Amino acid sequence: MTQTAWVLSLTQFYLSLGFLLFFLALELGLVWVLFILRLRTRRTGAAMLAYRFWVRVYALTLTIGFAASLPLLLQLGTLWQGLMDRAGEIIGPLLAMAVLTTFIFKSCFLGAMLYGQRGLSNLAHMIVVGMVALGTSLTAWWVVVLLAWLQWPVGAVLVEQHYQISSWLAVMNGAAPALFGVLLTGGLMLAATMILAITAQRARIRPSDAGDRAMFAGAIGLLLLAVVAQAGLAARLGSQLLPVQPARLAAVIPQWHSGTPDPIALLARLDVANGRNTWAWLGALPPTGWLAPSVAPDAAEAATGSMxxxxxxxxxxxxxxxxTYLSSRLTVGLMMLLGLMGLWGLWRAWRLGFEPDKLNGMGRFSLRSMAWVALLAQALGWGHLMIGSLPYAVYGTVTLREIGTAQSNGGLWLMLGLQVLVYGALILGFRQLLGHTLRYGVVPVARHRGRA
Structure with a gap:
């Protein structure tokens, strides 16, 4: 596999994976927001107004997310032809469970959620919404288990270049719980910032209703909660992956030469060609939990993890x-910025009595900016996870070059161009339909007896 083919294949795959993860996270965050709103409809009419609007945004997100999953499934076979041969015993069942969960829960309950509210009792419809939220979470769970296993292949043994499962419980207990938490909190963060941005934009077009005011207040609190939770879960994920991924650990510090750990360079200008920092703002030593005995001249040093x-x-x-180095710093910086913006937004909203109509131009701009900051932070965080594991497909054992495609560079360029066009059309369609929903909201349709 040539270098050009490797880069083109990786670009195609990461583009598809990033597109899927964005819509999967947004779908996951929105569906749990809808479930909470549906629970609150028994106590307040504002929750029902908000639910009826945001369920349409969820349906749009769901459709785009489903479309985004199809190219990724195809690319597993066309771009990485040897992956299923090496790890099909783990990958196959996980993908099958994701597809099965999608069709069972969404085929059985999604239609009733979207179109059956008038024909079902309040309790029955709440249960249906809860089942859709559970099904979406289970679908995301199986995808996350696969991604986590590729990063840390526990619960399986490599026998004659083929992975054989030894414990499904170990597979699902590795890095998957922390990574699923990162995806869920990221989805809640994306949902909260989208709610704030759209609420601010709707307030510019027409007077806000009770649902807008309820979502405005709730989304700020949800954003701050999601930022704090994701910070803790990301730290947990790092404490699990960095000790078993010495190359990522060395790039994050950065540690140029083997030996005792260097202090973390909080900010630095790296000279990769000469293996040094030309300038660095140094911090503390790496946490002890990050250090693994990847290189140890003797048993004593291995026991202490001092090398x-x-x-x-x-x-x-x-x-x-x-x-790898830059994405880790930018992710942390953007998360801190988002937290500060959330605190400022909470203070500002409190001063305005949580009334979106009182926002001025700068206030609306800041709320819209939060959505872009959240999106960029999530993209960089997932990008760091994927790029930091290169050149491996299954960390430590199977490299991407070993399982790469035999397609020509011309074919890969063509597919990448078509992929960019398709995803661009999907994003443009999503934006246009979202703008239409934002402008016109929920339009009641009258029923006329005796007419089709």
Missing amino acids: IQGLDDLIGMRPPVWP
Whole structure:
């Protein structure tokens, strides 16, 4: 597999994966917001107004997310032809469970959720919405288990270049719980910032109703809660993956030479060619939990984890240093910025009595900006997870070059161009339909007896 083919294949795959993860996270966050709103409809009419509007946004997100999953499934076979041969015993059942969960829950309950509210009792419809939320969560869970296993292949043994399952419980207990929490909190964050942005935009078009005011107040609190929760879950995920991924650990610090751990360079200008920092703002030593005995001259040092492997010993098997280092810093910085913006938004909303109509131009702009900051933070966070594991498909054992495609570069360029056009059309359609929903809201349709 040539370098150009490898880059083109990786670009196609990461584009599809990023597109899927964005809509899957947004769908996951929105469906749980809808479930909470549906529970509150028995106590307040504002919740019903908000539910009727946002269920349409959820349906649109669901449709785009389903469309985004199809290219990714095809690319597993066309771009990485040897992956199923090496790890099909784990990947196959997980993909099958994701597809099965999608069709069972969404085929059985989604129609009743979207179109059956008038024909069902309040309790029955609440149960239906809860089942859709559960089904969406289970679908996301199986996808996350697969991604987590590729990062940390526990619960399986490599026998003659083929992975064989030893414990499904271990597979699902590795990094999957923390990674699922990151996806869920990221989805809630995306949903909260989208609610704030759209509520601010609707207030510019027409007077806000009780549902808008309820969502405006609730979304700010949800955003702050999601930021704090994701920070804790991301730290938990890092404490699990960094000790078993010495190359990522070395790039994050960065640790150029094997030996005792260097202080973390909070900000630095890296000179990758010469293996050094030309300038660095140093922080504390890496947490003890990050250090694994990847290189140890003797048993005593291995027991204390006082030696770690440096980037100079990982040439050829290390991730791109600059993207791995920079994405970790930018993700943390954007999350901190989003938290500060959320606190400012909470203070500002409290001063305005949580009334969206009182927002001025700068206030509406800041709320819309939160959505872009949240999107960029999530994209960089997932990008760091994927890029930091290169060049492996299954970390530590199976590289992407081993399982890569035999297609020509011309064919890969063509498919990448078509992929960009299709995803661009989907994003444009999503934006246009979202704008239509924002402008016209929920339009009641009159029923006339005796007419079709």
